[in-house]
Amino acid sequence: MSKWVIVGGGMTGMALALAGSAAGQQVLVLEGAAETGGLTGTMPMHVGDTEVIVDRFYHVILESDTHVLALLDQLGMRDEVRWSSAPASVVANGVSYPATSFTDMARLPALSLPSRMLIGLSIGLSLLLPRFLADRLTARRWLTLTAGPSAYRNFWAPILRAKLGNQACRVAASFLVFTFRRLVSARLSGAGDRFGVLPGGYAEVLRRMEQKITGCGGEVRTGATVAEIVITGQSAEGRIRITLADGTQIFCDEVFVTTPGPITSGMLPQLTADEHDRLTAAPHLGVICGVFLVRQPPNDSYITYLVDDADLTGVIGMHALLPAVETGGAALLQLPRYCASDDEWFELSDEQIRDRLLAELARCLPDYRPEVIDWAISRAPHVVPLPLPRAREPLPHQTSLPGVHVVSTAQNTSGTLNVETSLHQAEAAVTG
């Protein structure tokens, strides 16, 4: 039995630890925060005296998420998922239109008949776009070329903004190719197009994962921030020395680092200059998310796309997927602002962010004034590297340092982050 230390207790780290424990390794997870979960972490909120556990960031499961569903099976939780179709709408100049399907979107009044036909053509051509071209053009350039400026402005720009906020104009066309192919392969695989949610988010999933890890003799240590990882070759306990922020030292022969690229780079001073560059070169997409429990939602939609420029990326209505009984009778709204990792909003207080998000909401949906029962602000400066044109190849899992593996969003080249990809990546790192 060898000792595996896993840095980061998000879904990737916990999945690695679960796989390692099942394979008979002695596993230690070091998580810097007070709780495991990372981006899938949860928090308590209140509706009167009722406490409800809420996702810090909204999460849905697709019927094609085979790794997520297999994990839920393993934990005896598949029946906990609430499945439903997810209505969507789009708001332009304060007026709301249905946008649940591409057909709805293509019927938007701002789109002429030729624009609608060009939108169909742009999807078809994107599926055929060869990789070397997709990696060189921006999505904006490609879609403006294939669908025309009007369809880009009124159709594609709001969709891209809902995924990438004010960073949407920078990404490569490969982001589209990946997204369209994922949607098409989900359809072809026969999986349905309903969305699933776990009441209380991933809290219970993480609790059961930890239970299984500790049941196999492993340990999950929270509040354990890793400051440095170096190869020493000096200790009988292992060649790799991990130093925590409080000075504690841990030795092992295998370490898996699951933190975002820039944090990973700072922890591993012995990596080569090329490896540091690959971890830090791409600017990261960040997100600030207002989480609001409100008396009445603005509409029945899971997602409301915003055509007009806004400091808000979109409106996520979890009430469309979660029965109200799971949220103390209130409606759960999430107001994300996807942005650069150095966005000025990261400097603002929670109250300032709340006020700005609500002001933007009032500007975009002039007929809606939410009665807020409870609120919180979640922040993540390093969600995923932005897939820019001519990006560098990501770091392989095995670094130049023997026994030091990087398994994190640093290897995500698609710009689309989901738990399915995290679990798939963890599996690939363990099975080689």
Ligand SMILES: Cc1cc2nc3c(=O)[nH]c(=O)nc-3n(C[C@H](O)[C@H](O)[C@H](O)COP(=O)(O)OP(=O)(O)OC[C@H]3O[C@@H](n4cnc5c(N)ncnc54)[C@H](O)[C@@H]3O)c2cc1C
């Ligand atoms: C707004 C938003 C919406 C999303 N929606 C969905 C969705 O609908 N469906 C879906 O499947 N996925 C969704 N995701 C993606 C999903 O949350 C991620 O794919 C997944 O959580 C990534 O897990 P991870 O472990 O790789 O990274 P992280 O969750 O970032 O985990 C990294 C961990 O490392 C810890 N850490 C950092 N520094 C240190 C240190 N120095 N020492 C020790 N620990 C450290 C962090 O605290 C964190 O726990 C969404 C993400 C966001 C942000």
